[in-house]
Amino acid sequence: MDSMILSKEKMKDFVAALGQQKLYAPQKEGETLRFSLLGEEDVPELDFSNTTVPPKDVVFPQTETLYQYELGGTDMKEPEGGEEGAVMGIRPCDARAMSIVDSLFSWDVDDPYYLERRSGNTFIGLACLEPCVNCFCTSLGGAPASTEGLDALMTDLEDKYLVKPLTEKGEKLFQKAADVLEKATEEDVASAEKLHEEAAAKVARNVDTQGIPEKLPELWEADLWKDVSNSCLGCGICTYLCPTCHCFDIQDEVEGFEGRRCRMWDSCMFGEYTLHASGHNPRPSRRERTRNRINHKYSYYVDKFGTIACVGCGRCIDFCPVNIDILNILTQVKEAL
């Protein structure tokens, strides 16, 4: 599949050329950058380090209706399935996260809601050329221009983007806009590669995960868990903004005599998470919850699916209001091992 060039001036035409299908892309909403459905006049906002909210909510919405019903009745009404669409401007770390989470949602039973959106959408990445201060993707097998989980990758070449289709799905999408695309030159491809390498070198923080997945459970009772969780507020920032966190809760919402069953993001940092009906909670304090968050990402997930459920996007570090720093925790873990 050949790379192509999309001139920045033609972005509007490009979006138009994709036609009626849904297109999600980063949009500025106030100060906050997050993925949303592009309106007719909207242009994707592609000049950013990373979005506040990861694109996971495109495939795994924060709230989604499973079915509706009438109180006291037994009839259910399911919402109609989604149409095809595309997601543009995904950072490689977030795309990698999706491919990691895929294993979970197609594990013992296929999750139709997630998988349908995953297969229905085409995922266009945007290579990361200016890693953030807390990025550490390279420590976890990723890279600023990793292609895992993507159907195409774009690289910003100042006045244009180099577009590289990676899958058939990606190719098909770009064919639709063939008119606004040009053929890429070898120089274009080479300069993109150079930028990718430079970016990888810019990643400042890192962790050596060697041995962590196997040995983490041994630190079950270590003091470090208390130390790192003392200041935890028990809020959902680290998990809600994490591209790999995928826990959900199922709730019934009733209004009048009608109700719906829906699922929504949940967070293992909440006191209610794993709270039993009896009132007992095996994770009664922030210590156990923090321990679970790290163990789940760095040990349990590896056990089950062979990969660490962290892509090093750095959001949990950036946004934690009390400076709970996963790299700092991992450093302490390493020291304690």
Added chain:
Amino acid sequence: MSEQYEPNIVAFLCNWCSYAGADLAGTSRVHYTSNLNVIRVMCSGRVNPLFAVNALQQGADGVLVSGCHPGDCHYMEGNYYARRRFALMRELLEFIGVEPERFNMSWVSASEGAKWKDVVEEVVEKARKVGPFDQFRRNKINW
């Protein structure tokens, strides 16, 4: 706004004054508009201002809380608490962009059947003027 727009008002009435006043309006065969539906509580002090938020969210275009005149509360003080709480909630709702016309409070005594009618019509008229509430209504389309 469609021409047939009829506001839907949810009202919370204390049992001893306002509900009795509304009953008196009935006994006296005073006629008024049917846009307002009443939830009876024992005292206006029972009415959590968040009920008003909830009502707006769930389909009301306006809210009314009515209790005994100051000093006449059957429970001595309930209406004073209600007044303070609703003063705060009113400021808050207005600040967030809810028209103050949607958020009403009145004192109607057990003997003020005629006043009850006036209050109902005023509240409905005000809601009619500002149109359907659409600020933070639960949207079934999203369901």
Added chain:
Amino acid sequence: MNNNKPKIGVYVCHCGVNIAKTVDIEAVRSYAESLPYVKVARNYSYMCSDPGQLLIKEDIAEEGLNRIVVASCSPRMHELTFRKTLAEGGLNPYYLEMANIREQCSWVHEDSEEATSKARKLVAAAVAKARLLEPLEEKEVEVEPATLIIGGGIAGIQAALDIAGAGFKVYVVEKTPSVGGKMSQLDKTFPTLDCSACILTPKMVDVASHPNIELLTYSQVEDVQGYVGNFEVKVRKKARYVDIDKCTGCGICAQECRLAGRIPSEYEAGIGKRGAIYLPFPQAVPAKFTIDPESCLYLTRGKCGKEPKCVEHCSLGAIDFEQQDEFVEFKVGAIIVATGYDVFDASRKPEYGYQDYDNVLTSLELERLVSASGPTGGEIVLGKGEEAFVPKEVAFIQCVGSRDASCGNEYCSRVCCMYTAKLAHLIKEKVPDSNVRVYYMDVRAFGKGFEEFYDRVRREGVRYIRGNPSEVFKRDGKLVVKAEDTLTAKPLEDEVDMVVLSVGLEPRKDTREIIDLLRLSQSSDRFYLEAHPKLAPVDTATDGVYLAGCAQGPKDIPDTVAQAKGAASSALILLASGKVNIQAQISVVNEATCRGCGYCVEICPYGAIEMGEVNRFGHIVSVAKVNEALCKGCGACVAGCFSGSIQQKSFKDRQILPQIAVLGVVK
């Protein structure tokens, strides 16, 4: 406990045509039938009738209903009726929810479609709440077998005698130094012309001497706490400065008082005078003297000659200037408010010259003037000394301070027409050559023997002129009443010797104090509000507190006595049964979620909530606790609780929120 799936029965009442005329009953019924958890939906002509109630009971038995919704009149009307029905049908009575489709629907909406659609909504809301109702338990508390009666006029006296006669303790608290009230000031009573004092005095004496009655005169209720059956009362006995155990009522002190005859006497409506130490009137009960602290020279200035005359002359040493107010506290089960009324202040109608002209009197002043015990010994004489004269031309002006929106009194005072007829008769009797005319709007002679008496007075030559005088002024030393005879449309300027203003009855100035004390309400005429104008005219919204006499609204003596007996009977029901059910719909704390902030403790108007401790897995944490007997079920604490940890039974958030949803969502 019935935790089964809700099976709701909905009963839509026609109430004859009262509901059925505007509300499409069948439409409401069939809609109700379609609602979740509704097992049975029926309609019936009168749900409150025996067959109507039977319908519910049968359905409970046969259909296994466990929640009942009655869509009919106001719950204020029949909630108790249907609760009883449920109980008889074997259900907890609090599994009832009512939809008010009469007072707040069919009677106030003319359009049948609108009324029907609103009725559907109201029924839906009731169903939504009914589903979540919980069974409640009514608890009983003992009743303190005693009654407090506030006010020692004829109403208080009668109620006291009745209750005491039934064998229960009574405390009568009277603000003035003597019982007797306004009735003691009257000369004769209409229409029978009984001597007022002759029929009242024996009852006053009985009250004082009855072993079951404790009379607290010159006293005021300071504080009332508690609840029906268990009121804790605190009474201030004002200092009389006279040791009533020593005082024999001989009266020498009053004769000797330096201010004797210089202070306007309350009893004489100001036209007679008394001293600083005084007995309000000769038949006063108790017959003990009292020093008026506001006029007494010694008490106001600290000095009264070398030694106060009263001290000097009281051989028993009963005068005690060191006396202090005393407080007595006691418990009662019931309270009767018989505080009476104030006479309208005629100076508020300046056009009638009450303040400007000596010979413009109020009816109460005339009452004292014609009384044999009054300052003139019953002779109708105006002016003093050489200027004294017998008025021959007398005009009565009716409705002064009654039926008059300009002074805030829209009501009829009910007694003025008849006391005017009586006073006119007395003038004609005492001054046979006098000319008496009465300027009136309407004559209301509705009571037993009233119309006959009014006829008699007219036959005696009293002229009734229909017209409300616009003004009373003086011309050439004579009073002139300016009016228009509205029957002949003739303007009149009527020269008279005396004008009598038939003043109306007003709520007492201290009404507010009692309201605060007992949590009563006022009706729009500012008198105390009864629980129901027809069916509970002596009850108030506060359980265990009853009304008697003019405190509830103007009335004559027979009506006052009848109501006093009614109030006594209501109190006696409570005392005789010895037990009372306390509120079931009270607040309850979820101790597991209470954060112990104490807001509810601050909020509760009854002091029914206090902080207590619970052991939460080894931690002693403080949480709110509700005293069930003190809680009145207002729910003010509930709305003030941030964590929703205190809830009012039957009015829980989880029961109200679905109602809100239904009213918002149902179309």
Added chain:
Amino acid sequence: MVDLEKLRNAAKEIVSQDDVKYLIGWRDGTFGFRISPHFMESPEEADKLIFSPLCTNNLATYLTMAEKLPIPRGEEPDRRKVAVMVKGCDSRAVVQQLVEQGTNREEVYIIGCPCEGVVDIKKIEKKFPDVLESVEARWENGQIVLKLPGGEQSFPREEVLAQKCLTCRYPNPVLADTVLWDEVEVLGVEEYEDVKELEGMDSKERWAYWQDKISNCIRCYSCRNVCPMCYCEDCVLERLNPTWMFRSVNVAENTAYQLARAFHLAGRCIECGECERVCPVDIPLMKLNRKLYKEVQEDFQFEPGLDPESKPLQASYRPDDKEDFIL
């Protein structure tokens, strides 16, 4: 003047007391301008303590946050004191907790830190986005001095301080067991300019403003959790029975959540600004709180968090409270 030596010595002494469980202060964070709450149980940890213009966190919130885990039978709960370092605003949080019995006076030791204002981290990170090394900061002659990788730079207050500090009237602790250094001058004047600006709009504009902000809310509950006044064991806004608001994340539910939160804070918010600071999607939450603060002050002449003996605003009334809004 801030004296770190004095601070650390005082901390050592306090944490060594038998009746003190642990001390909560601030220490340098893991990168850039961030600092971290510092929980110290022994005097040795005192050397990490700092107090600087970066110490934004209101540590009073931790007084109510510690979980009350089950205590085995026969053991007694540890009722020793928690020592907490407070700025002026933080001290008001402690006072308001005392008013509401959220904190027991016998179980807290208050270390007062008069404060010349803390920086707005978001503002400063925008200026210097790529600072990885931990930055030191100090107050000096009314300026904020930052020790950046490229050398020290000083900034005028207006340029870097958090909004709440520019209008702060209580920079000195209102209640403390010990105050570490001299009180500072009150420089803030509250004019509510931003609130008034919104008030000047019409309803539609105001709603448009808020809708835009609130639609971003992801209901992470950080605003609630960080709030020192939000310490219910079981938050009513998340409760399922009854459901006051759905957990669905959309404008309607988010608005209901934020309204309820602000309402619960009426007459209780002490303006520490933590809710707004922690919000990952930049909702100007303090505008809501300050609006109510303003009304509470104007209508009820009430300010929370000043007197531990005062009655809570929402648990009291005056018969002559304003009622011009009543029909």
